[in-house]
Amino acid sequence: MRMLAGLAAWIARTLAVILVIASVNFALVHAAPGDPAQVIAGQSGASDETLLRQLRAEYGLDKPYAVQLATYLGRVLRLDLGYSYRQQRPVLGLVLERLPATLLLTGTAFALALGFGILLGTLSGVRAGRWSDTLIGLVALVLYAMPVFWLGLMLVLVFSVQLEWLPAFGYRSVGAPLSPLGQVGDVLAHLVLPALSLAAVYLAVYARLMRTAIVEVAAQDYVKTARAKGLSRGRVIRDHMIRNAILPVVTVAGMQAGALVGGSVVVETVFAWPGLGRLVFEALNQRDYPVLLGLFLVMSVLVILINMLTDLLARLIDPRIGASARAA
Amino acid sequence: MNRRDFAKLALAAGAAGPIPFGITRAFGQTRGGILNTVIQPEPAILVSALNQQAPTLTVCGKIYESLLTYDFDLTPKPGMAQSWERSPDGLTYTFKLFPGITFHDGSPMTAEDVVFSVTKALMEAHARARGTFARLASAEAPDPLTVVFKLKAPFAPFLHAFDATTAPIISKALYENTDLRQNPNNARAIGTGPFKLKEWVKGSHIHLVRHEGYYRKGEPYLDEIYYRVIPDAASRAVALESGTIQLTQWNDVEAFDVPRLKALPNLDMTTKGYEFYAPHLWLEMNTRIAPMNDKRFRQAVLYAIDREALRKRVFFGLGKVATGPVSSKTRFYEPDVPKYEYAPAKAVALLDAMGLKPGADGKRVTLKYLVPPYGEMWQRVAEYVRQSLGKVGIDIVLEGIDVGGWAARCGNWEFEMSAPWTYQYGDPALGVSRSYIASNIRKGILFSNTSGYSNPEVDRLFEEAAVAQDDATRQKLYSQVQKILVEDAAVAWLMELDFPTFTDKHVRDLVVTGSGVNDTFARAYRA
Numbered sequence: 139m140r141m142l143a144g145l146a147a148w149i150a151r152t153l154a155v156i157l158v159i160a161s162v163n164f165a166l167v168h169a170a171p172g173d174p175a176q177v178i179a180g181q182s183g184a185s186d187e188t189l190l191r192q193l194r195a196e197y198g199l200d201k202p203y204a205v206q207l208a209t210y211l212g213r214v215l216r217l218d219l220g221y222s223y224r225q226q227r228p229v230l231g232l233v234l235e236r237l238p239a240t241l242l243l244t245g246t247a248f249a250l251a252l253g254f255g256i257l258l259g260t261l262s263g264v265r266a267g268r269w270s271d272t273l274i275g276l277v278a279l280v281l282y283a284m285p286v287f288w289l290g291l292m293l294v295l296v297f298s299v300q301l302e303w304l305p306a307f308g309y310r311s312v313g314a315p316l317s318p319l320g321q322v323g324d325v326l327a328h329l330v331l332p333a334l335s336l337a338a339v340y341l342a343v344y345a346r347l348m349r350t351a352i353v354e355v356a357a358q359d360y361v362k363t364a365r366a367k368g369l370s371r372g373r374v375i376r377d378h379m380i381r382n383a384i385l386p387v388v389t390v391a392g393m394q395a396g397a398l399v400g401g402s403v404v405v406e407t408v409f410a411w412p413g414l415g416r417l418v419f420e421a422l423n424q425r426d427y428p429v430l431l432g433l434f435l436v437m438s439v440l441v442i443l444i445n446m447l448t449d450l451l452a453r454l455i456d457p458r459i460g461a462s463a464r465a466a
Numbered sequence: 467m468n469r470r471d472f473a474k475l476a477l478a479a480g481a482a483g484p485i486p487f488g489i490t491r492a493f494g495q496t497r498g499g500i501l502n503t504v505i506q507p508e509p510a511i512l513v514s515a516l517n518q519q520a521p522t523l524t525v526c527g528k529i530y531e532s533l534l535t536y537d538f539d540l541t542p543k544p545g546m547a548q549s550w551e552r553s554p555d556g557l558t559y560t561f562k563l564f565p566g567i568t569f570h571d572g573s574p575m576t577a578e579d580v581v582f583s584v585t586k587a588l589m590e591a592h593a594r595a596r597g598t599f600a601r602l603a604s605a606e607a608p609d610p611l612t613v614v615f616k617l618k619a620p621f622a623p624f625l626h627a628f629d630a631t632t633a634p635i636i637s638k639a640l641y642e643n644t645d646l647r648q649n650p651n652n653a654r655a656i657g658t659g660p661f662k663l664k665e666w667v668k669g670s671h672i673h674l675v676r677h678e679g680y681y682r683k684g685e686p687y688l689d690e691i692y693y694r695v696i697p698d699a700a701s702r703a704v705a706l707e708s709g710t711i712q713l714t715q716w717n718d719v720e721a722f723d724v725p726r727l728k729a730l731p732n733l734d735m736t737t738k739g740y741e742f743y744a745p746h747l748w749l750e751m752n753t754r755i756a757p758m759n760d761k762r763f764r765q766a767v768l769y770a771i772d773r774e775a776l777r778k779r780v781f782f783g784l785g786k787v788a789t790g791p792v793s794s795k796t797r798f799y800e801p802d803v804p805k806y807e808y809a810p811a812k813a814v815a816l817l818d819a820m821g822l823k824p825g826a827d828g829k830r831v832t833l834k835y836l837v838p839p840y841g842e843m844w845q846r847v848a849e850y851v852r853q854s855l856g857k858v859g860i861d862i863v864l865e866g867i868d869v870g871g872w873a874a875r876c877g878n879w880e881f882e883m884s885a886p887w888t889y890q891y892g893d894p895a896l897g898v899s900r901s902y903i904a905s906n907i908r909k910g911i912l913f914s915n916t917s918g919y920s921n922p923e924v925d926r927l928f929e930e931a932a933v934a935q936d937d938a939t940r941q942k943l944y945s946q947v948q949k950i951l952v953e954d955a956a957v958a959w960l961m962e963l964d965f966p967t968f969t970d971k972h973v974r975d976l977v978v979t980g981s982g983v984n985d986t987f988a989r990a991y992r993a
Contacts, residue, residue, distance in 0.1 A: 172870025179912045180873030182518035182593065186911060189593040196647065224510045225668075226652055236669060291700055299708055306708065307701050312502075312671050312692055410696045412669025419697075420507060425870040 152442055156435070160214050163434040164207055167427055173199055174224060174425040196223045197427065214435065220428035229432035232417065237436075239309055240413035242325075243405070244398045246333040251340035252391055258341070259348020259387070260380060266353050274345065282342035286401065290335040290408040297331060304330055307410035332409040336402060340394060344387050351383035358382075385456055392448025396441035496687045499992035501973065503713035504702055505672065505693040512655040512663060512672070514634045515583065516591045516647055523631045524715065525693055527984040528674055529570075530634035530657035533561050533580065533613075534625065536980040538741050540797055540892045542625050543979070546575070546635065546658065546681075547613075556620035556935050557603075561613045568679040569637050570662040571654075577607030582638035584615075591646050598627040598896070620933045622940060623893035629742060629981055630659075632891070660686035660988040669695060680988070687991040699842070703727060712970035712992075715983035720842055721782045724966050734971055737784065737964035739982020743889040744793035744897075745965070749851060749958035750884050753918045757831055758882070762816045764955035768806035769813040771854045773960055780846045784966060788959035790952040791898050795962065796890040798931075798944035803952040813858045822859075830859040836876065836884040839869050847885055847960070877912040887963060888913055892980070894944055895932040902956055903928050919956040 175193035179185030194200050198209070213220060219229035262274040281289075298306035305311070309328050316324055355361060356379060364378045403415035414433060421429040453459050505521050514526035533547040542550070547561040567575040585605045588595040601624075603616045617624065627633060635658060640651045655663040660682075661674040672693040676686055694711065696702045703723045705711045707730060719727060728735050749767065751758035758764065773787045792799045822830045835852065838844040852862040862883070867875065875881050890897035900906050900913065904920040924947055931943035967983055969976055976990040977983065 170870060171867075172872070172874035174870075176873040176877055176912065177870045178517070178519060179593070179877070180869060182520075185877075185913060186593045186596060187908070188596065189591075190910065192591075192647075223647070226511055226647070232668070239669075287698075294701070294704055299704055302708075306704050306710070307696055307698075308670060308694065310670075312673075312694060407697045408701055410670075410694070410698070410701060412667070412695070416669060416697060423507075423869045424510070 155442065156438065157211065157214070159438045160211060160431070160435055161207065163431055164210055167430055167434075168203070168206075170425070172425055173197070174427065175199070177423070177425050178224075193223075210431065219432035219435065222426055222429045224424060224426045225429070229428050232429060233414065233432055233436050236412060236414045236417050239411060240399065240402060240406075240415065242329065243332055243336065243411055243413055244395075244402055246329060247336035247340070247402075248391070248395060248398055250333060250337040251344055252387075254337075255341045255344025256348050256380070256384065256387060259345040260352055260375065260383075262345065263349040263352025263356065263383070264375060264379075266349070266356075271349075275349070278342040278345045281338040282346075284338065286335055286339065286404050287408050289338055290331070290405060293331045293335060294408075304328075306331075307408075309411055328409075328411075332405050332411050335408070336398070336405045339401075340391075340398065343394070344391060347387045347390060348383060351386055352379055355379045355383045381455065385452060388448060388451055388455065392445060392451070395444040395448075396437070399437055399440060496991040496993075497684075499688050500690045500692065501688050501713060501987070501990065501992070502692045502694065502711045503715070504696050504705065504711050504718055506695065506697060506702070506718060508669065508695045509672075511652050512666070513636070513652050514631060515587050515636050516652065518592060518594065518631065520716065524984050525672055525674075526634065526655075526657070527630050527659070527981065528661040528691060528987055529655050529659045529663060530630055530636070531659050531986065532628045532630045532633040532635060533563075534628040535985065536626070536629060536742050536892060538738060538980050540626070540741060540980055542628075545628065545630070546580075547628075550625070552625070556622075557617050559615045559617075559624060561615075563611045563613070564681050565611060567658050567681045569658055570656045570677055570679075571637070571640075572679065573637065573639060574610075575635065575637070575658045576610040577613045578610070579638045580613045580635055581605045581607050582642060583635045584633060587636055587641055587646060588633060592632075594891075595627065595632050598624070598632070620935060621895070622932060622934055623895045626892040626896060629892075630986075631981070631984055660986050661688075661691055664690075671695060682988060686986070686988040688987065691987065699723070706733065706968055709970065712973050713976065713983070714966075714968045716965050717841055717843070719966055719968060721780070721784055721966075722842075724782050724784060727968055728966075732971055734969050736967050736969075736977055739967060739977035739980065739985075740963075740965055741795045741980035741982075742892050743981075743984075744795040744892075745887050745889055745963040746788060746791075746793050746959070747847070747885060747887040747961040747963050748788065749960055750881075750886055750917050751957065752879060752882050752916075754879065755882055757820065757822055758833070760820055761954050762820050763822070764958060765806065766813040766816040766858065767855065767860070767958045768955055769809045769816070770858045770860070771851060771958065771960070772808040774808065776847070776850050777961060780843070780850050781961065781963075785964040786962040788962050790948045790959060791902065791956070792894055792944065792948055793890050793962045796892065796894065796898070797937075798894055798941050800941075800945040800948040802945075803949050806952075806955075810858050817858065817860075824859045828859055829861040832861040832863060834865050834882045835862050836865050836867060836872060836881040838885060838887075839867055839872050844885060851883075851885070873912050876916055877910050877914075879909060879916060879918065885960065886913070886916075895928070899928040899932065902951060917957055919954070921950065921954065921956075924950055924956075 174197055175190045178193060179189060198206060221228050222232060225232060258274050262271045265271045294306045297304045305328050310324050361378055364374045402413060403419050406413045406415040418433050505525055507521055509522040509525055511517050512526055512529060514523055514530055531546050534542045534545040537543055546563055546567055548564045550561045552559055563577060569575055584599055589599055601617050601621050603618045606614045608614060637656055640656060641649055660677055660680045662677045664675045665673040674691040676689050696705060699720045702714060702718050706714055727733055751764055753759050777785055777787055790803045817830055824830050835848055837848045848864050852864060855862050876884055901915055902919055903915060903925050906915040907918055908914045927943050927947035931940045934940045934943060967977060972992050974991055974993050976987060978989060979985045
C-alpha cells in the first residue's frame with residue numbers, strides 16, 4: 139500500500155515536472171527572434187507577404203500566444219507531439235525514426251565510457267603513485283581536454299582516410315546490398331568512430347572519479363580486515379573496493395547521461411549520424427517549433443527515466459540507500 | 467570505379483540504343499553508373515513548386531523540369547519546350563512542347579499541366595514566380611503540345627522565368643483542387659525530370675533513379691544518383707578526397723579547403739554553372755540610420771575596403787570584385803561606372819568632409835554588423851570588413867545570430883550593417899531592381915529593398931528597362947541606372963561570388979548550362 143502511494147506520488151510529480159518543462163520550452167523557443175516563415179524566406183532567395191502569411195497561418199503563429207501555449211499543453215497531455223509542417227510529417231514519427239540511432243550511439247558510448255572508465259580508474263587507483271597510474275592519469279587528462287569534434291576529425295583522418303579501416307560517416311553503407319549479418323557488421327563498423335569520440339570525455343571523467351574513490355576506499359578499515367583475513371588481492375578489489383567505490387561514479391554517470399544525449403549533437407554532425415541531436419540542431423535553425431518542442435519533451439522524459447534507473451541501480455549496489463529512505 | 471560499376475558499364479555498353487538527342491559523341495561508353503554526391507542542409511520536402519530553399523532546388527533540378535534552360539551566356543535553350551515565339555507587340559508568348567513527355571507516375575505531361583502549374587500552383591506557393599506570373603492576362607492550352615501566355619503589359623525578362631527553379635511543372639491531375647502543401651503526393655515527388663525519387667532515408671540520403679520514360683531518348687546516362695546528407699564541412703571534404711562522393715556544389719566545401727582539394731589529382735574543379743544565379747555579395751548599410759544615410763559615408767566605406775585583398779585572402783582567389791549592382795555574368799552589365807579603388811586616404815577625406823571627426827579613442831562612429839549565419843565564410847568577411855573600416859575610424863561591432871534571427875532582423879530593418887548575398891536570376895528586372903527600387907521597400911520581407919535606398923530616377927529607369935522591347939534600349943537604360951547607383955553607393959558591393967564545383971575526374975558533362983548543378987544531369991556520365 140505504501141509502495142503504491144509512493145508510486146502514485148512519483149507519477150504525479152513526474153507529470154508536473156514534464157508540464158513545467160514543456161511550458162518553459164515553449165516560452166524559450168518562442169522567445170528566440172525569427173520564425174519559420176522568415177527562415178524559409180531567407181533560404182529561398184525571395185519572399186513576399188503572401189508567402190509569410192500562408193506559412194504563419196500553417197504553423198498557427200497567427201493566433202495569440204496564450205492560445206498557442208494552451209493548445210500545445212493540451213496536446214502534450216494527450217501524448218500528441220504535433221505535426222511538422224516543414225517536413226510534412228507527424229513529429230512523433232520523426233522522433234521515433236531517429237531515436238534508435240541516438241540510443242545506439244549514446245548507449246554504446248555510455249557503456250564504453252562507464253566500462254573503461256571504471257576499469258582504468260580501478261587500475262589507476264590500486265597502483266596509485268606508480269608510473270602506470272601517472273600514464274592513465276595523463277591519457278585521461280588528454281581525452282578530457284580534447285574537443286569532441288577535433289577528436290572525431292582526427293579519428294576519421296587516421297582510421298578512414300589514411301588506414302581506410304573504418305567508414306568516415308553515415309550509419310550504414312548506401313547502395314550496397316548486404317546480408318542481414320553483413321548489415322549488422324556494417325552498422326557496427328560505422329558505429330566505432332562516433333561512439334569512441336563521444337565516449338572519450340566521459341571515460342576520462344569516470345576514470346578520475348573511480349581512481350579517487352578507490353584510493354579513498356583502500357584506506358578503510360574493512361579493506362584492511364579483508365586483507366588480514368587472507369582474501370586474495372583480486373577478491374578484495376572486486377568485492378570490497380569496487381563495490382563501495384562505484385557508487386559516486388554511477389551517480390555522476392546517471393546525471394551525465396542526459397548531457398550525453400545533448401552532447402551527441404556534435405558527434406552526430408561530424409559523423410553524419412542520423413540521430414536526434416542533429417534533428418534538434420536542424421529544427422532549431424529552421425525554427426521548426428513542433429519538432430523542437432517534441433524533441434525537448436522526449437529528451438526530458440529520457441533524462442527523468444535515466445535518473446529513475448540510476449536511483450534503482452544505486453539501491454541495488456548499496457541497499458542502505460533504500461533503507462534510509464524508508465526510515466525517513 | 468569499383469567492380470559493380472564496371473559490370474554495369476560493361477552491360478550498358480553491350481545494349482545498343484538509338485543515338486541520344488542532340489549528342490554527336492559516339493554512343494556506347496556513356497550509359498550507366500552511379501553518382502554519389504552530397505546535399506546540405508537536408509531539404510524539407512522535394513517539391514520545388516512549394517519550397518525554394520537552396521538544397522531543395524538542387525535535388526529537384528533532377529526531378530522536375532521547366533520549359534526552358536539557359537546557356538552559360540543566359541541565352542534560352544530548349545527545356546520541355548522545343549521552340550517558342552514572341553509576338554511583335556511583346557505581349558504573347560507561344561511555346562511548343564516536345565512530344566512524349568511523361569510524369570514519373572506514367573501519365574503524360576501536356577500543355578494543361580503547364581497552364582495549371584504556372585497559373586495556379588506557382589501563383590499560390592512560389593513567391594518569386596508570383597512576381598513574374600502575376601503579370602499574365604491569360605494562359606491557354608489550345609492543344610496538348612502548345613502553351614500560349616498573354617501578358618497584361620510587356621515584360622522583357624519573361625523568357626528568363628522558365629528555368630526549373632522558377633517554373634517547375636507539376637501534375638494537374640495530382641494537385642488540382644487540393645491543399646498544395648498538404649497534398650500526400652508531395653512525398654512521392656512526381657515530376658517529369660530524368661531522375662525520379664526512389665527512396666529518402668531522412669537524415670541519411672536521397673536516392674534518385676533513372677526515369678525510364680524520359681522523353682529524350684537514351685537519356686539520362688546515369689542510372690542512379692545518391693544525395694547524401696553530410697552536415698559537417700570537414701567531413702564533406704574528407705568524403706570528396708577519399709572518393710566516397712564524386713561531386714560537391716555551392717558552399718559544400720569551405721573556401722579555405724579549395725586550394726588543397728584543387729591540387730588533388732583525382733578531382734576537377736570548375737566555377738562555371740552559376741551564371742543564372744550570379745550570386746552577388748554586398749555590404750548593406752541601413753540608410754535609415756545616420757551616418758549611413760549620407761552617400762559620402764557609403765562611398766568612404768567602398769574606398770576603405772581592399773576588395774581585391776578580400777577576394778584573395780578570404781575567398782582564396784575565388785570570385786571577382788563586384789563593380790556595381792549588376793553581376794558581369796548577368797545580361798546588361800555595364801563596366802564603365804565610377805570606380806572605387808582601395809584608397810583609405812580618400813575615405814578619410816570624405817569622412818572628414820562630412821564632419822565625422824574621430825573622437826579621443828580614434829573612433830568616428832560605432833556601428834553594429836549582423837553576421838549572416840550561413841557558414842564560416844561570412845564570419846571571415848565580417849572580420850575583414852571590421853579590420854578595414856577600423857583603419858579609417860569606423861568602429862564595427864560584430865553581432866552573431868542564427869538563421870532565424872538573421873532573417874527576421876534583416877527583413878524588419880533591425881540592423882545597421884549586414885552582408886547579404888542574392889541571386890540575379892538572369893535579368894536585372896528579376897534579380898537586381900528588387901534591392902534598389904522604392905516600391906520594394908517592404909517591411910518584414912527579406913531580399914526586398916532592405917537598405918531603404920530610394921531615388922526616383924533609379925525607380926524610373928528600372929521600370930522603363932523592365933518593359934522595353936529591344937535589348938539595345940534596355941542596355942542603355944540599365945547602363946544609366948548602374949552609373950547612378952554606383953555613384954550613390956547604394957550599398958557597398960563586395961564580390962561576384964564563385965562557388966567551386968568539385969567533380970571526380972571520371973565524371974563528365976555535369977555542368978552544361980548556366981544553372982549548373984541545379985540542372986538535370988541528364989547527360990552526365992562516368993567515363
